[in-house]
Amino acid sequence: MRLQSLTRALLAGELRAYPGRAILAALAIAIGVALGYAVHLINYAAVSEFTQATRALMGNADLELRGARLGFDENIYPRVARLPEVAAASPLVEVDAKLTARIGVNREPLKILGIDIFRAAAVQPNLIGHITDGAGDDPDSGMAFDSDALFLSPAALAWLNVRPGDSVDIQVGLETVSLRIAGTLPAAGAGRRLGVMDIGAAQWRLQRLGLLQRIDLKLKPGVDVEAFKNKLAALLPAGVVAMQPDDSERRSANLSRAYRVNLTVLALVALFTGAFLVFSTQALSVVRRRAQFALLRVLGVTRGGLLRRILLESALVGASGAALGLLLGYATTVLVLEYAGADLGGGYFPGVKPEVRFAPLAALIFFTLGLLTALLGSLSPALEAAHAHPAQALKAGDEESALRRLRSPWPGLALLGTGALLTLAGPVNELPIPGYIAIALLLTGGIVLMPRLAHHLFALLPLLRQTVPYLALAQLQGAPGRASIGLGGILASFSLVTAMAIMVSSFRISVDQWLNGVLPAELYVRAASSGDTGFFSPAAQSAIAGVPGVARAEFVRVTQITLDATRPPVTLISRRIDAMNPATRLPLVGAPRLPQAGDPLTVWVSEAMVDLYGFEVGRRVTLPLAGKTVAAVIGGVWRDYGRQHGTLVMNESDYRQLSGDQNVNDAALWLTLNTTTAQLTQRLRVALDERVEIAEPGEIRALSLKIFDRSFAVTYLLEAVAIVIGLFGVAAGFSGQALARAREFGILRHLGVTRRQVGAMLALEGALLTLFGALAGLALGWVIALILIHVVNPQSFHWSMDLHPPFGLLALLAGLLVAASAAAALFSGRRAMSVAAVQAVREDW
DSSP states (O other), X not given: OHHHHHHHHHHHHHHHHOHHHHHHHHHHHHHHHHHHHHHHHHHHHHHHHHHHHHHHHHTTOSEEEEOOTTOEETTHHHHHHTSTTEEEEEEEEEEEEEEOGGGOXXXXXXXXXXXXXXXXXXXXXXXXXXXXXXXXSSTTTTOTTSTTEEEEOHHHHHHHTOOTTOEEEEEETTEEEEEEEEEEOTTSOSSBOEEEEEHHHHHHHTTOTTEESEEEEEEOTTOOHHHHHHHHHTTSOTTOEEEOHHHHXXXXXXXXXXXXXXXXHXXXXXXXXXXXXXXXXXXXXXXXXXXXXXXXXXXXXXXXXXXXXXXXXXXXXXXXXXXXXHHHHHHHHHHHHHHTOSSTTSOOOTTBOOOOOOOHHHHHHHHHHHHHHHHHHHHXXXXXXXXXXXXXXXXXXXXXXXGGGGGOSHHHHHHHHHHHHHTTSOOBTTBOHHHHHHHHHHHHHHHHHHHHHHHHHHHHSOOOSSHHHHHHXXXXXXXXXXXXXXXXXXXXXXXXXXXXXXXXXXXXXXXXXXXXXXXXXXXXXXSOSSSSSOOBOHHHHHHHHTSTTEEEEEEEEEEEEOSOTXXXXXXXXXXXXXXXXXXXXXXXXXXXXXXXXTOOEEEEEEHHHHHHHOOOTTOEEEEEETTEEEEEEEEEEEOOSSOXXXXXXXXXXHHHHHXXXXXXXXXXXXXXXXXXXXXXXXXXXXXXXXXXXXXXXXXXXXXXXHHHHHHTHHHHHHHHHHHHHHHHHHHHHHHHHHHHTHHHHHHHHHTTXXXXXXXXXXXXXXXXXXXXXXXXXHHHHHHHHHHIIIIIHHHHHOOOOOOOOOHHHHHHHHHHHHHHXXXXXXXXXXXXXXXXHHHHHXXXX
């Protein structure tokens, strides 16, 4: 009993005597858990709200028929509604309406559904509006069938800052359509911005005559949904697919899945580096208390008992850090959802303002991750302490022998080899899981090899005659194992920062170069920057081409088609393309296939189409267009950073002939001589409308790069967190070393070395050690960056990029890290240096 009390006193005394180390380790765990939990909560809230909204829009429907974004022939509705298996069918018009500037809100569109109120009552009762008293002066002004009556969800009313009786102006083509708010949609959900109007009014006012975007079906009891779905597929025109509610929800979630998974992995990077911080602090603590543990063994404590007690220390640190991390993560989620939105820069959840929902299972998982991180970080030092020979461990100066086994290169080489092999594996469920594992193995293998590399490198350094350099180099050469413990956190943090900096820089420069290629004109005109109700009619196109100062005009139509019901829609772009030289308008990847005799329609596809649908160059495919099946051949693959789910490009003349759609979204203009962009901009506004968006290529590039930086804001934050955790590791490592070397400092003081010289020695050791770690991190980070660029990003987002390392930024970061580490080493050693020289060496008397 007394022995157990002594053991608890020694272990508890460590935490009381040196709380700073435990606090640093707990903070590292807390930061990792907080980031991971916050990213999960934000994504969980957004996806959950989006899924609930999707489910609410379908109501009681068993199947949803959905076609191209422009819609399909409304005559499909009576044919489907009369099928004997169908109990009720509800047709819908669905648009993302462009709000005019008068509203004074941001550029996001407002989703408007046109419904048949009698049909919707049986299928989607939540979409039926509640007529509000006093919505207008006319007693009949609130009738749901009025051509201008619009019902808004509570979220939409708050977003637009309007109330029943007010009007909302939307842009249709280049005209303004004013809709009066006749009431509310109380059952639409608190977080979804939505408007509903009569289907006939929607087709007329929104210029969708004869078209539907959806038909929701409620089947009779006993009908096999899957069997009927297969039967229905044979009756539907090309491009119209039947989806069950689960398919629709999965399709919506897949829009952001790769982005969410990548963010979660990045957030866990902080937890990963925190594990090495725990390892370094615990390893140095175990080395310093080696004699105490040996004494406990001599007094009768078993190896298992000592192992459990050391792990208990780390468990307390991990549990406290994980608990703090959960609190910080929840608070971060509340702030982000309140002030920044749920998309984290990705733009995947427009029109959604979710509420924070506590996720008990996720909290338990992240708490467990934090706890396991601390335990795994301390497992190796605890095992070494438990298996050390008590007689040897009781001797002074035996500390380095405890770290000698870390010099074996084989575990590190095995990890590096396994990681290299995993880079050759393909994605799992369309996610780069092997790539993530490869990065983790390479990081771990590099860290395991650090003691061996440090031993060889420091042995090559010449000993200088000056006191401070001599002492610093002698220490690094004489005790490389103890010195290299702190390298784990430095290598983990700086290699990840290097990898992310190279990847982001390469991506950003590649996007900039891509924009230069896809913006060849001198001026661009867009009907609307958001939504699908703004467009240029043939008359508007003629007006644009006829404006004085326009030398040439090319028009672009952007819409969407569905190739697979389980995947997000594919973007279809119609523009003028020279089939013999498509590279003049498209940033091609590889050589194109020139048209040959007997070829059908030629289309050019983005890289995502190759990965997701197997659309290789030269392959013959069939495409759904305007309800018909069109044969086509793939003429080339091009790089598209704007859309990750696939893009098809078709020649303008082919598209207009096959679809009958004569409207366009954008115009690219080349100017005549002696005409400036300012002059042409003014003429276009006079000829068209003040609401059209006109921009030069430089303005579009600047805005695109600004959006890019916003999308990667979380990545920048995580890079900074990795650097901070690395500095925590340096501070904790040198604090532990300074305490373990108190006798060494005492002897040096007896020999005449001043406190200032001891401090300079520590600072030099920290600088040399961090410089070595930074160089190793640079090399390892470069390899990880190549994996991110050539494996993870193509498998996640289906686009490639060129390598553009930011040499200046990396040199600056390395310099700052070395300087900060030297300062941290000096500051961490102040306590040990302040101990009187006689007291420091009294254990050896």
